[in-house]
Each structure stands twice: as structure tokens, then as C-alpha cells.
Amino acid sequence: MFSKAFFKKHVYDIAAYAGLAATFVLFLIFSRENLSYNVGTVLQAASAYAILSLGAVFVYSMGFMDVSIGQQIGVYSILMILISNRMGGTIAGVVLGFVVILAIALVCGAFNGAVAVWLKLPSIVTSLFLMFFFTGAQLLLMESTGNNTISIEASIKPSSRTAYNWIILAAIVVVALAVTFLFNYTKLGKYTRAIGANEVVAVQSGINTTRWKVIAYMTFGVCVAIASFIMLMRTGTAGKGTGGGYAMDVMICLILGGMPLSGGMVSKVRSALIGTFTYVLLTNDLTTMGVELNYINFVKAIIFIIIILITCRKNNGVLPR
Amino acid sequence: MEQELIIEVKNMTKNFGITKALKGVDVKFYRGQIRGLIGENGSGKSTITSILAGMQKATSGEAFYKGQPWDPDSMVEAQKAGISMVLQEANTIPNCTVAENIFAGRFDEFSRFGIVNMKKLNAAAQKMLDDFDIKHIKAADSINKYGFEDRKLIEIVRCVSKDTEVFVVDETTTALSHEGRKLIYDLIHKLKDNGKSVIFISHDMEEILEQCTDLTVLRDGEIIGHLNREEMDMPNAEQVIRYMMVGREIGDAYYREDYDTSHGDRVALELKNITLGDIKNFSLQVHEGEIIGFGGLSGCGMHEIGRLAFGLEKPETGEVLRNGKKIHSCNDAISAGIGYISKNRDTEALILEGSIQDNITLPSEKDLAKKVFIKPSSEKSLSDKEIESFRIKCNDGNQWVNTLSGGNKQKVSFAKWTAKGSDVIIMDCPTRGVDIGVKQFMYALIADMKKQGKAIILISEEMSELIGMADKIVVMKDFAISKEFTRSQDLSETDIIEYMI
Numbered sequence: 001m002f003s004k005a006f007f008k009k010h011v012y013d014i015a016a017y018a019g020l021a022a023t024f025v026l027f028l029i030f031s032r033e034n035l036s037y038n039v040g041t042v043l044q045a046a047s048a049y050a051i052l053s054l055g056a057v058f059v060y061s062m063g064f065m066d067v068s069i070g071q072q073i074g075v076y077s078i079l080m081i082l083i084s085n086r087m088g089g090t091i092a093g094v095v096l097g098f099v100v101i102l103a104i105a106l107v108c109g110a111f112n113g114a115v116a117v118w119l120k121l122p123s124i125v126t127s128l129f130l131m132f133f134f135t136g137a138q139l140l141l142m143e144s145t146g147n148n149t150i151s152i153e154a155s156i157k158p159s160s161r162t163a164y165n166w167i168i169l170a171a172i173v174v175v176a177l178a179v180t181f182l183f184n185y186t187k188l189g190k191y192t193r194a195i196g197a198n199e200v201v202a203v204q205s206g207i208n209t210t211r212w213k214v215i216a217y218m219t220f221g222v223c224v225a226i227a228s229f230i231m232l233m234r235t236g237t238a239g240k241g242t243g244g245g246y247a248m249d250v251m252i253c254l255i256l257g258g259m260p261l262s263g264g265m266v267s268k269v270r271s272a273l274i275g276t277f278t279y280v281l282l283t284n285d286l287t288t289m290g291v292e293l294n295y296i297n298f299v300k301a302i303i304f305i306i307i308i309l310i311t312c313r314k315n316n317g318v319l320p321r
Numbered sequence: 322m323e324q325e326l327i328i329e330v331k332n333m334t335k336n337f338g339i340t341k342a343l344k345g346v347d348v349k350f351y352r353g354q355i356r357g358l359i360g361e362n363g364s365g366k367s368t369i370t371s372i373l374a375g376m377q378k379a380t381s382g383e384a385f386y387k388g389q390p391w392d393p394d395s396m397v398e399a400q401k402a403g404i405s406m407v408l409q410e411a412n413t414i415p416n417c418t419v420a421e422n423i424f425a426g427r428f429d430e431f432s433r434f435g436i437v438n439m440k441k442l443n444a445a446a447q448k449m450l451d452d453f454d455i456k457h458i459k460a461a462d463s464i465n466k467y468g469f470e471d472r473k474l475i476e477i478v479r480c481v482s483k484d485t486e487v488f489v490v491d492e493t494t495t496a497l498s499h500e501g502r503k504l505i506y507d508l509i510h511k512l513k514d515n516g517k518s519v520i521f522i523s524h525d526m527e528e529i530l531e532q533c534t535d536l537t538v539l540r541d542g543e544i545i546g547h548l549n550r551e552e553m554d555m556p557n558a559e560q561v562i563r564y565m566m567v568g569r570e571i572g573d574a575y576y577r578e579d580y581d582t583s584h585g586d587r588v589a590l591e592l593k594n595i596t597l598g599d600i601k602n603f604s605l606q607v608h609e610g611e612i613i614g615f616g617g618l619s620g621c622g623m624h625e626i627g628r629l630a631f632g633l634e635k636p637e638t639g640e641v642l643r644n645g646k647k648i649h650s651c652n653d654a655i656s657a658g659i660g661y662i663s664k665n666r667d668t669e670a671l672i673l674e675g676s677i678q679d680n681i682t683l684p685s686e687k688d689l690a691k692k693v694f695i696k697p698s699s700e701k702s703l704s705d706k707e708i709e710s711f712r713i714k715c716n717d718g719n720q721w722v723n724t725l726s727g728g729n730k731q732k733v734s735f736a737k738w739t740a741k742g743s744d745v746i747i748m749d750c751p752t753r754g755v756d757i758g759v760k761q762f763m764y765a766l767i768a769d770m771k772k773q774g775k776a777i778i779l780i781s782e783e784m785s786e787l788i789g790m791a792d793k794i795v796v797m798k799d800f801a802i803s804k805e806f807t808r809s810q811d812l813s814e815t816d817i818i819e820y821m822i
Contacts, residue, residue, distance in 0.1 A: 197672040205683040206655030265675035
């Protein structure tokens with residue numbers, strides 16, 4: 001069973017599971033008496049990444065990526081705060097804020113999918129455009145408030161840490177189930193994988209690729225909106241730097257989880273969850289191991305390149321188009 | 322006359338995992354010979370030549386070249402020593418010029434102080450092209466300007482030189498039209514006459530019988546037998562060879578046996594006054610239960626007709642009609658019950674890095690979805706049904722398509738449309754690179770489809786296939802119909818070729 005061919009075929013999975021197992025063992029060792037508290041910390045840190053990575057599975061399985069989500073999250077957080085505060089800090093205001101950012105996220109998704117097709121551009125170009133656009137919007141919005149950070153007046157975070165942990169766990173589970181359903185049991189997932197594997201074949205098999213690219217990006221948009229809300233729930237504040245770096249973090253999570261950047265039939269939902277928890281546990285481990293905060297990124301860089309070297313040694317590579 | 326031995330292979334084996342591709346093969350190649358190698362897919366013919374040409378290593382056994390032990394580490398080493406090979410697949414470097422391709426890896430000969438003298442390079446490349454009598458290709462042009470066939474010719478120019486002692490042609494001609502084939506035939510005969518040795522691998526029996534001086538038949542990694550020219554000229558040679566290849570009587574039924582050209586009255590697909598590029602005002606009607614064959618040289622426009630009919634190309638004027646409804650895209654075409662088997666199987670018809678099941682069910686997912694939910698068991702049963710009826714050789718539907726042989730891959734690309742239940746099927750070179758057993762299966766399937774009332778457009782570069790299968794043969798030349806033939810016993814290849822050139 002464990003023949004050479006078996007390892008070759010499952011190299012992504014093996015590397016991904018091994019990474020998760022290693023970080024998890026370290027987590028158990030170094031958490032010691034703080035284990036239960038640490039579990040909550042990891043869950044909180046993982047929540048936004050998990051939801052973003054789950055949504056990103058649709059886009060990455062097509063072999064595409066979206067670098068604008070970090071700045072989108074920044075703008076969405078600020079908008080939600082501004083709208084709900086304007087409505088007097090009521091729950092209705094929060095709901096309205098969420099509806100507004102959900103609508104914007106859907107429009108951005110459609111833009112990413114459709115404009116790339118119409119202009120025959122690689123979709124990373126349209127997402128770069130959105131990234132710059134949202135960077136500008138984020139700065140302007142913050143300038144208009146006259147502050148460096150703004151806080152939400154409505155209380156959206158449960159006062160009990162346990163209750164809060166359960167809520168985010170539930171959110172991750174619900175999104176994971178929804179994404180699993182869409183990805184494995186509906187046309188959406190089957191088509192995005194086919195587009196990633198070979199777009200010409202997808203077209204000649206009757207898939208309206210433009211339409212499904214748009215739907216895939218819009219599904220991702222929904223997850224971006226939810227993740228923005230989850231993040232805001234945790235911090236209650238937003239500023240000029242909110243969301244920075246999230247696009248790359250999501251990419252790292254997916255790669256660590258064994259998602260090939262070229263997408264295709266081998267793409268799996270579990271990559272998102274495995275990768276996210278590997279990534280978050282790794283950060284947590286390094287901190288509890290006493291690695292100085294300033295050096296954590298170097299260690300992460302080394303671990304990242306090692307995993308890439310293991311998984312990229314396949315004929316077709318996993319680099320994005 | 323005693324022939325001079327050039328290559329001797331002794332007890333060579335090659336294993337790919339548990340698969341034994343070669344089982345202790347002994348074979349000798351002589352100078353002044355065009356040795357055909359024939360056998361079904363997976364019989365080991367390409368394995369022998371690829372080991373000799375340095376592409377891979379044998380698992381055990383030895384080879385001798387000009388009396389010395391021969392074990393090349395790379396194709397470059399083999400080529401320097403005089404063994405050159407051209408393959409079926411495209412092997413040129415895109416985005417470079419023709420000259421750069423021809424001299425790839427040999428720029429040192431044209432450079433001083435690290436700067437390549439492009440003028441000298443182009444001139445040398447042009448001279449090589451001219452020596453091969455390939456006048457229409459210009460050395461300084463980008464290779465992207467040239468189609469598949471011309472690129473093949475460029476590859477030949479690259480690998481055949483005055484130092485070539487052994488020239489291996491590995492199913493290269495399958496993808497070529499008549500001009501390209503003729504060029505290769507002339508070349509190999511010239512090499513033979515100059516005392517070189519040619520190893521010629523092909524699926525095309527007629528080509529082998531016409532061109533080769535000797536023939537070796539392989540089956541399942543073993544040499545079954547050798548035929549000399551006299552034996553190849555025997556009237557029943559074809560049956561004998563087929564029997565040797567398959568190992569059982571495959572029966573006489575190969576092509577359609579009937580000459581019944583009747584078909585339904587209803588028009589299944591109509592192309593109406595279509596103009597696109599060089600195709601002007603093209604019209605065609607295909608009826609239910611009718612097989613229309615398209616023949617011509619590779620640049621005659623017949624492949625474009627197939628793409629147009631499937632909605633892959635948008636006509637400038639005119640329309641494609643299915644049951645009176647206009648087809649705007651291939652999405653429309655598929656919904657209206659049209660299927661298309663691309664001649665570029667591995668790049669356009671199949672997801673190689675995907676399972677057999679994923680490939681078969683892809684066009685049918687729409688039909689399988691209940692509201693939005695697609696039941697995995699319904700996908701599996703649809704795909705298993707096709708795997709069984711096509712007798713696709715595999716462990717199960719989860720096996721990846723890139724692990725299948727050429728014939729089985731082609732069965733998968735047929736199965737996509739039978740699973741979908743398409744009523745009009747456009748086949749572009751459906752038996753390209755497919756062995757006899759599978760071909761026979763495909764022909765029986767196509768004949769059966771006709772009986773079921775399906776309309777078929779069969780675009781083919783093999784005249785015998787058109788004569789054997791089509792109710793009506795449309796011959797194209799320079800993007801227009803030059804002649805139409807009705808199915809008949811008296812029709813010969815020369816009749817058709819006359820209108821192609």
C-alpha cells in the first residue's frame with residue numbers, strides 16, 4: 001500500500017497532514033497547563049483565516065487567485081463600523097452594515113470574474129486593480145473620520161469567552177459544511193475544478209466558464225464578508241492597516257493544506273482547514289516556545305519553503321498561471 | 322546480399338512498476354533497411370526505440386550499436402552518435418524562431434564572446450530547410466506562425482543531419498497530411514539508399530506495407546514475428562499482420578459492410594451560408610441516421626467546419642441550425658444534443674489529470690443535478706455504465722485518464738457524448754493514434770449510431786476510413802467543397818485524392 005507510487009500520488013496530502021500533525025504535537029507539548037485557554041486562542045486566531053480559505057477554495061481550484069481581499073476586509077470593517085455607529089450603535093445598524101458590505105463583496109466578486117474574461121486578462125490583474133482601489137478607499141475613509149482607528153459602538157462580542165468561542169466554532173463549521181456541499185455535490189465545485197484542470201476541455205464540455213468564474217468569485221465574496229464580520233467581532237476596531245496581508249496569508253494557508261496553486265481536479269476543501277490550522281498552530285507554537293516575535297516570520301519563511309519544495313517536486317508544479 | 326548489422330538488441334526488458342513493457346526482446350536492425358515496427362498500443366514498439374534513442378533506460382538487457390555496447394544517457398548523446406528520433410507529440414519550443422529551434426542547444430557554433438550571430442544562424446537554418454526541399458518555411462520567422470505539421474517538419478530538419486545513421490520515426494506521420502507524409506517517405510527512402518537504417522513506427526497498416534522493407538510485429542512486450550518484403554506483398558498480408566498483432570482472429574467486419582446510404586428525412590444539423598475567414602458561403606445538411614465524411618489535406622478547412630458546427634467558432638455570416646434553432650456557442654450546441662470529439666484529444670477533449678468518471682460525467686452534470694444537488698451515486702452509475710459498454714480497460718472510474726492508453730483515452734472522449742445522449746456527433750479524426758482493436762470497436766459503434774438515427778460528421782485524414790464508413794464523402798480543398806462522393810463499393814482512394822490536391 002505504501003509504495004512509491006502511493007507517495008507520489010498523495011504527496012500533497014501527506015505533506016499537509018504531516019505538517020498539521022507536527023504543529024499539533026508541538027502545540028500539545030508547549031501549551032501544558034494552558035491547553036484549554038490556548039485552544040480558544042487558536043480558534044479565535046483561526047476563525048477569519050478558515051472562513052477566507054474555505055471561500056478561496058473555489059477561486060484557487062480554478063488556478064486563479066485574489067490579492068484584493070486584505071484591503072476589502074479593511075474597507076468592509078470600517079464601513080460596518082461607520083454604518084452601525086451612524087445608526088446609533090443598534091443591532092439593526094450592524095445588520096444593515098453587513099448587508100451593505102455583502103452587496104459590495106458580491107459586486108467585487110462579479111467584477112473579478114467577469115472583467116478578467118471580457119478584457120482577456122489574467123484574473124490576478126483585476127484583483128490587483130481592486131487591491132489598489134480598496135487601499136485608496138480605506139485611506140480615504142479613515143481620513144474622513146479624522147482618527148487612526150475607529151471602534152464599533154454596538155456590542156457584538158459576547159461577554160463570555162466560552163460563548164464567543166462556541167459562536168466562532170459554529171461559524172467555521174457552518175461555512176465548512178456549506179463549502180463542502182457546494183464544492184463536492186454541486187456544479188459549482190465540479191466546474192471550477194474542471195476549469196482549473198483544463199479550461200478548453202471545460203468549454204468544450206458545455207461549461208459557460210464566464211458565468212461560473214463569476215459565481216465562484218461571488219461565493220468567495222460572501223466568505224470575505226462573513227470573515228470581515230468575524231474579525232470585527234473579535235477586535236471591535238478598524239484602521240488604516242486592518243486586513244493588510246490577508247491575501248497572502250490565505251494563499252499560504254491553502255498551500256500548507258496541500259492545495260496546488262494551479263488548481264484542478266486534485267483541489268480539496270479540506271486543504272483550507274488543514275492549512276489554516278497548521279498556519280495558526282505554527283504561529284502559536286513558535287510564540288509559546290519562546291521564539292521572539294521578531295524572528296517568527298523568519299522561521300515561518302523557512303518552514304514554508306520546505307513545504308513548497310516537497311510539494312512542488314511534481315512534474316506540473318503548482319505555480320499559479 | 323549480406324546486410325550490415327547496425328543495431329542489435331539482446332534480451333532487453335523494461336518495467337514500469339508492475340507493468341512489463343518489454344519482456345526480453347531480441348532484435349537486429351540493418352543498414353539499408355526501413356524496418357517497420359507495428360503492434361497495438363502498449364505492445365512495446367515505442368519503448369524499444371526510446372531506449373535506443375536515449376529517452377529512457379532499459380531495466381535489463383543490452384544493446385549494441387556498430388558493434389559497441391550502447392547505453393546512451395540522453396537524446397543529445399544518441400543524436401550525436403547518429404541515432405535520431407522524431408516523435409508523435411509536438412516537440413518544438415514556442416515563442417522562438419524556426420532557426421533557434423533548429424539549432425537549439427548548438428548556439429555555441431554561432432556565437433563569439435557570448436553573442437549569437439543571428440544572421441549566420443538564420444542562414445544556416447535556411448540552408449538546411451532548403452536542402453530538405455521545405456521551401457515555404459522561413460528560418461527567421463517565429464515558430465508560432467507555423468502549424469503543427471510544419472513544426473513537425475522543422476523537428477525533422479533539426480534531428481536529421483549527414484551524421485544520422487539511424488532514423489526513428491515514431492508515429493510521426495499520423496498527424497501529418499499527404500504533403501508532410503510524402504516528405505518523410507522521400508527522406509527515409511533516401512536514407513535507406515545511402516545505407517542508413519530507418520525504424521518506422523506507425524498504426525497505419527497501408528503506410529507500413531507501402532513504405533517498409535521489413536516488418537517486425539510486437540504484442541504485449543514480445544516480438545511475435547518478422548516479415549520480409551515478399552511476405553508483405555502477399556495478398557493476405559494484412560490479415561496475417563492483424564492476426565499477429567491482436568493474437569486472435571478479429572473477424573472480417575472492420576468497416577461498415579452495408580452499402581445502404583438511406584437515412585432519415587429530418588435534417589439534424591444544418592450549416593447555412595457560413596462565412597468565416599477563408600471559408601466562404603459554406604452550406605451543409607446532415608440528416609438523422611446519416612454519416613457525412615469530410616476528407617482533405619490538413620489545411621483544407623475541414624477541421625474548421627467541425628468547430629463551426631459545434632459553435633466553437635463564430636461565423637462572420639450565416640448560421641448553424643439544429644432543429645431550426647440557431648447555435649451561438651458550444652454551450653448551446655451541447656444543450657441541443659450535439660457532441661464534439663476534438664482531434665486534439667489530450668488538450669481539448671480530456672482532462673488528463675482527472676478521473677475517468679469526472680471526464681465522462683462533465684457534460685452531463687447539468688442533467689444529473691436535482692435542483693442543485695448532484696448525487697455521487699448517480700454520477701458513478703452513469704460513468705460505470707459507459708466504462709462497461711465501452712470496455713474501457715481500467716481498475717475503476719477513479720483512475721486518472723493520463724494512466725490510460727491512447728485507445729482507452731479515446732473511448733473516454735466518445736463516452737462523454739454517449740453518456741450525454743447526444744444525437745449529433747462531430748468527430749474530428751476519431752481514430753487518430755488508436756490501435757486496430759479499438760478502431761474496430763469505434764467503427765462498430767459508429768455504424769450502430771447510424772442505426773439509432775444519430776447524425777454523424779466524420780472528419781478524417783484517413784481515406785480508407787471515409788470510404789469504409791461514410792454515406793457521403795465531402796472532399797474539401799482550399800476551404801471549399803471540391804467534390805462529393807456517395808458511398809459505393811467502387812470508390813477508391815485515388816478517386817478521392819485527385820480532388821484533394
